[in-house]
Amino acid sequence: MRQETILLVDDEREIVNLMDIYFCNEGYRLLKAFDGQEALEYLKEEKVDLIIMDVMMPKMDGIEACMKIREEQNMPIIMLSAKNSDMDKILGLSIGADDYVGKPFNPLELVARAKSQLRRYHKFNKDTQPRMNDNELIFEDLVIDILKHEVCVDGRKVRLTPREFSILELLARHQGQVLSMEQIYRNIWNEPFLDGGSTVMVHIRNIREKIELDPKQPRYVQTVWGIGYKLDGPS
Structure with missing residues (x-):
């Protein structure tokens, strides 16, 4: 090893x-x-x-x-x-x-x-084969390849940091479900939430800037005001 x-x-x-x-x-x-x-x-x-x-x-x-x-x-x-x-x-x-x-x-x-x-x-970078149909999460023109740890939007490869990829995958696996900032932080950072809200917001903003055509009017990562974020399901 x-x-x-x-x-x-x-x-x-x-x-x-x-x-x-x-x-x-x-x-x-x-x-x-x-x-x-x-x-x-x-x-x-x-x-x-x-x-x-x-x-x-x-x-x-x-x-x-x-x-x-x-x-x-x-x-x-x-x-x-x-x-x-x-x-x-x-x-x-x-x-x-x-x-x-x-x-x-x-x-x-x-x-x-x-x-x-x-x-x-x-x-998120294991060489082992995933379960059938679990290696890709597809949401309209957004493709999240779990096996390769890659994200493509409209056929364009997008480079995310490991933390950004983890957040996007978390939202994707709970498509349509609103996750609070505390839920995201606890799942990704594995730490008490405390003042982690600003940290989550920064990462969400970075993700949007990379995958959204217009980050101010996001197509994929949606804000549910007062609650948290969700990734819209596939069409």
Whole structure:
């Protein structure tokens, strides 16, 4: 079985060396980079299952690096930052990150979040064959391929992050049913809801921008005001 590889990108070498101990003790292979440009070079040569990346770094910061990575790859990305305001978190999530951890952090919490992201990512990228007729969910011109972890709209392939794909699949499997923000958050993040509403809204907005012809008048992901969201059933 291939050892899972995590790329940790942070210019604070003490943090990188500390987390190297924690992740190696958990059986992961850790690659270390100290700026965004170095991280991109690693990705040209290495198969990486998860990226943990600081926002503030020299040469190329985490925001720019995350945007460049999302142009080509969809592995989970956890952003690290000493800035803990809601706007900073929303920015990180809106450019393609799947999770956001504020500094200083508990190393055990970061390991737990990494494990959660990896479980979810591999769940939706399994090579095993799905049940008959369960590998594709088709809603008019929207096709969700569970086996390939791909989404097509009007024949055009759309690149979603693992978290965005999970939300869309959740809505698709409950087509026509309204799911509250709390239901979505608990199912996808596996955490207490608390203040997760803004996080869900950011991801829904990102999904709409990618699959809807007019995100302001969505055809697929519908808002039911005061309740939550639903995906309209196939025609």
